Amino acid sequence: MERAEKIGLGVATAGHVLLFGLLSAGFLSTPNPLKLNSPPMDVSLVDEVALKSMAPQVSTQPPPPSVAPDEGPTEDAAPAPEPAPAPEPTRAPPEPTPAPPRAAPREAPAKSREKPAPPKKAAAKTPAKPKPAADKPAAKEKPKPQKSKPAAAPAKSSAKSAKQSDAPAKASGSGKADKPRGSLLGKDFLKGIDTSADAPRKAAPAPAAAMGPAQKSALDAEIRRQLKPHWRPPSGADADRLVTLLEVRLDKSGALVGTPQVIDQQGVTASNRPQAKLHAERAIQAVKLAAPFRNLPPEFYDQWKWLRPLRFDARLNR
Amino acid sequence: MTLNLPAGAITDAATISPLALFLQADIVVKGVMIGLLLASIWTWAMIIGFSVTLRKASRESRKFEADFWKAEDIDRFYEARGKAGFPAAKVMAAGVTEWRRSTAQKVIDREGTRDRLSTVMSSTIAGEVDRLSDRLNMLATIGSVAPFVGLFGTVWGIMRAFTSIAAEQNSSLAVVAPGIAEALFATAIGLFAAIPAVIAYNRFSHGINRLEAALSRFADGFYSTLSRELEAQR
Numbered sequence: 001m002e003r004a005e006k007i008g009l010g011v012a013t014a015g016h017v018l019l020f021g022l023l024s025a026g027f028l029s030t031p032n033p034l035k036l037n038s039p040p041m042d043v044s045l046v047d048e049v050a051l052k053s054m055a056p057q058v059s060t061q062p063p064p065p066s067v068a069p070d071e072g073p074t075e076d077a078a079p080a081p082e083p084a085p086a087p088e089p090t091r092a093p094p095e096p097t098p099a100p101p102r103a104a105p106r107e108a109p110a111k112s113r114e115k116p117a118p119p120k121k122a123a124a125k126t127p128a129k130p131k132p133a134a135d136k137p138a139a140k141e142k143p144k145p146q147k148s149k150p151a152a153a154p155a156k157s158s159a160k161s162a163k164q165s166d167a168p169a170k171a172s173g174s175g176k177a178d179k180p181r182g183s184l185l186g187k188d189f190l191k192g193i194d195t196s197a198d199a200p201r202k203a204a205p206a207p208a209a210a211m212g213p214a215q216k217s218a219l220d221a222e223i224r225r226q227l228k229p230h231w232r233p234p235s236g237a238d239a240d241r242l243v244t245l246l247e248v249r250l251d252k253s254g255a256l257v258g259t260p261q262v263i264d265q266q267g268v269t270a271s272n273r274p275q276a277k278l279h280a281e282r283a284i285q286a287v288k289l290a291a292p293f294r295n296l297p298p299e300f301y302d303q304w305k306w307l308r309p310l311r312f313d314a315r316l317n318r
Numbered sequence: 319m320t321l322n323l324p325a326g327a328i329t330d331a332a333t334i335s336p337l338a339l340f341l342q343a344d345i346v347v348k349g350v351m352i353g354l355l356l357a358s359i360w361t362w363a364m365i366i367g368f369s370v371t372l373r374k375a376s377r378e379s380r381k382f383e384a385d386f387w388k389a390e391d392i393d394r395f396y397e398a399r400g401k402a403g404f405p406a407a408k409v410m411a412a413g414v415t416e417w418r419r420s421t422a423q424k425v426i427d428r429e430g431t432r433d434r435l436s437t438v439m440s441s442t443i444a445g446e447v448d449r450l451s452d453r454l455n456m457l458a459t460i461g462s463v464a465p466f467v468g469l470f471g472t473v474w475g476i477m478r479a480f481t482s483i484a485a486e487q488n489s490s491l492a493v494v495a496p497g498i499a500e501a502l503f504a505t506a507i508g509l510f511a512a513i514p515a516v517i518a519y520n521r522f523s524h525g526i527n528r529l530e531a532a533l534s535r536f537a538d539g540f541y542s543t544l545s546r547e548l549e550a551q552r
Contacts, residue, residue, distance in 0.1 A: 008366030012359045024337040
């Protein structure tokens with residue numbers, strides 16, 4: 001080994017040790033660039049992507065309290081209503097006048113036995129009582145209690161006449177009020193029927209507010225109809241194969257929010273490549289000219305606030 | 319270039335510390351790294367030694383040649399400077415020695431003397447070039463082999479990284495990254511050794527070729543001078 005080589009070996013070793021030391025001390029290290037302070041981001045995959053469920057929504061409100069009649073006297077025995085409905089329709093109309101004298105004396109004692117205020121009771125009971133009286137036949141025949149209500153409200157006499165049928169039963173039942181009630185109807189048979197006395201129930205969001213396929217196609221057709229006058233696709237070789245997909249945001253009034261963006265372009269071939277850019281520009285132009293869009297149903301704003309993809313092909317028919 | 323790095327940067331996991339990478343590495347990769355590091359040191363030692371030797375040899379040969387053509391008396395010039403250790407002086411010494419031996423005889427065989435002079439000087443040139451380019455093939459070897467050795471270390475280290483993925487059942491980047499970094503470090507060292515070696519090999523072989531050409535020219539000139547002298551001697 002010559003002298004020059006010894007010098008070279010020494011210098012090379014020293015240089016390597018120096019380089020190694022510098023690298024170990026972080027001399028050439030790059031500071032970690034990934035010190036990003038990014039707050040977590042809310043990602044919702046549902047909102048604007050899927051159509052809404054068509055299933056009816058379950059109401060969160062409690063059902064109305066039972067409004068079934070629980071007056072003792074009227075629901076006496078099971079056999080009592082049985083004979084009543086048959087004669088009622090025929091008997092009630094022909095004898096309106098004899099009914100009050102007959103019913104009043106019978107009812108008055110019955111009531112007076114319960115409470116010592118006969119005139120007030122009679123006045124208070126009479127509007128209330130016809131309801132169950134009418135409800136019973138209604139429950140058996142058809143579920144519309146409204147028919148008897150107007151009859152009861154205007155004239156006491158007509159209500160009483162309607163009550164004639166159960167009057168005998170009441171007369172016998174009023175004496176033994178502690179008898180077990182034999183009504184065939186459950187206490188809650190009116191559950192779920194909207195009664196005017198109940199607190200106004202807010203109607204659950206109807207499933208119709210969600211968009212069905214038919215409404216969606218109608219909405220698409222409406223948007224296309226408004227776009228069509230402004231859509232002039234470029235012409236040229238294979239230009240009718242081009243399809244441009246845009247993303248358009250609309251506000252509630254149908255006006256554009258931002259600029260339409262090209263998401264994708266399909267059908268680009270070698271021969272129509274020169275037209276592809278023009279196609280996309282014309283599509284954006286058509287949207288800009290057609291905006292603001294009219295006649296879009298505001299209740300479906302969720303469906304048309306973000307038109308993606310808005311498809312432009314040669315004839316704008318899909 | 320500033321050195322005002324934060325103190326934590328040295329111990330930061332993301333900082334590439336060669337020592338940390340070396341210590342984390344597998345035993346095979348460690349061996350590869352050590353070998354390549356020695357190759358790199360050897361390369362640089364040779365680069366430094368070679369450039370010193372070669373530059374000195376070519377500079378002195380050039381100076382010697384220039385002085386030789388200016389000299390009036392070859393014998394006197396030989397006595398003064400012919401004993402030096404650099405190639406041109408050796409070529410001249412070989413020529414002069416052979417000349418003296420050949421002309422010492424009573425009957426001078428001119429053709430034979432010319433042949434011998436030519437052979438002696440060209441063999442001296444070849445010997446000098448051989449001596450100079452003795453370790454040049456080491457540079458060539460390092461330059462061509464070091465990348466492959468580094469690549470071997472990298473492949474081995476990446477294989478090991480993947481085995482660790484399989485062992486931990488977790489393919490997150492944090493599991494893979496250190497292994498791959500240490501594996502790639504082997505290739506980095508290999509390239510670090512190979513690139514200077516290749517450059518130096520090309521540079522030095524070119525320098526030796528030039529020196530050889532210069533010595534040949536000098537030898538040819540000296541040979542024609544001696545040949546002329548031989549003609550003159552009757």
